[in-house]
Amino acid sequence: MAETTPAKPTLLEPEFLRKLEQLSLVSRKLVSGKIRGERRSKKKGISVDFADYRNYVRGDDIRFIDWNIFGRLDKLFLKLFEEEEDLSVYLLLDTSKSMASGDPAKFEYGKKLAAALGYLALTNYDRLAVTAFSAGRTEQLEPIRIKNRVWRLFDYLSSLSCDGPTDLPNSCRDFAIRYARRGIVVLISDFLDPTGYEEALKALLSRRHEVFAIHLMDPEEVDPKYGGHLKLIDSETGEEVEVTLNAKLREVYKKKVAAYVSSLQDYCSSRGIYYLSTRTDFEIERLVLDYLRRVGFVR
Template sequence: MGNGIFEPEFLKRLERLSLNMEKLTGAGSGGLRKSKAKGSSVEFSDFREYSYGDDLRRVDWNAYGRFEKLFVKLFMEEREAMVNIFVDCSRSMDFGTPKKSVMGIQLAAAVAFLALNNMDRLCINLLKKDAMVSSNVLGGKGQFDICASFLDNVGFEGTTNMDKAIKLKKFGGRGLSLVISDFFIQGSLEDLMKYLMFYKQDIVFLHILSPQEMNPELHGQVRLKDSETGEMVDVDITPSINDKYQKTLKDFKASLKELTKKYGGTYVTISSADSLEKILFEDMIATQIIK
């Protein structure tokens, strides 16, 4: 994929956006985004290791003399967000025209760019069956190429037990957890939500569906194949079956939305046929995920 996933003009437009931490974390949470407040902002808080793209003026050269490593000073009102992006890599995500997997990777890259551009800490997590493959923790706009390379050639196969996979994640503190999936998964989402809440994660579900799933154009006798298990089933697609399908899909999306709301999260339905520009500059701004 590389940095070429986005045209330079598109990146310039993205640079004007940011993750809306104030909305996502809610009032009184202490905030994840660094504040512009005066006064206490000069009070020293902590160090972290230097990452390519960081402001060299923040390097503590005395620490470098002692440890021969570069460290950056952090201040009380300049705490960084920790953003985790979880990408469902099940085979069902590779379905559709356009494929849900392509949209998922593009969304992961776009959100990663926003986080890095705003100096937040970032980790990309690929959910594979009941396991997880994670990138290093990245920080600074200059590390977007590393992020893009990590997302290169992601394979989509098998089923994902999202509950088991994400519970392998060890969170170091409060942060934002953004999940990209079609949610045709195994495991208890309720238990997963409780786990994320226990570790003080603010939750965003980006629910990707293909046009064929949103409005299937099937009629008469058809043989359907489960893309993950390979199971075959013969179905007679009648108008009443289509109506039941649409009701089931509507109830499925409503249950996901209600679950995220219950735990203070944000839910967005996305069609893989939509343009990335529409999703970022319309849908995600409308839901105040980004601003």
């Protein structure tokens, strides 16, 4: 039985999806694998060169039927193109408990961002796989590459929940072992792991993936508005700390956050990892359609 797509995905608005269909993800370093008849950047250029015809077979993509020949011969022929390189796109989404914080929650923002990037990949027939992770737990969406199965991506993302502490190093090592085929890896996380981020990013680079690190931050994490006597509870460990937050301590905190972000950004830059930090109050559409286009991640 043919698979059908629900009329309206729950994560992204239809108008946003229509805009995404005009774009594609861009690899600056690599492409590998072969596919016929779709958009790919070739090793010796970016054009798509016609190669031959063959008889149309039921199930072929009707976009590549040569209607001029049909008009002359009353037969359906499919245009073939030179073999071009297809792209593997891997989305890694942090689902640890710390991602549940924020308004909107970092987790909800991350799911929508993953939905948008995944939709971009499938629109262009890239090979897409998604991994959701926290300590000791991973949930996989096995590779898909057909746009009419995009509902699987949306259903999968909608079904996810936050649970457990963060374990970036082991999660990324497990991913690197599972997916050896080179591709674009987009790591979406708040990077709140007490063990650090270095080993996690090294694991992704060990497979020679092209890595994009997208750092999600709750506005209150960047610039807290609350003050006075507070009880702070670690969302992942449950540890409680009582503090009195005054203006001076708030400034100290903000400087430490800025230093951490700067350190992560410098680490990524020094190793060829593309880094982006965004607050969850920044519109997803603006992030993808404007900012990611300006930095060359999509076009």
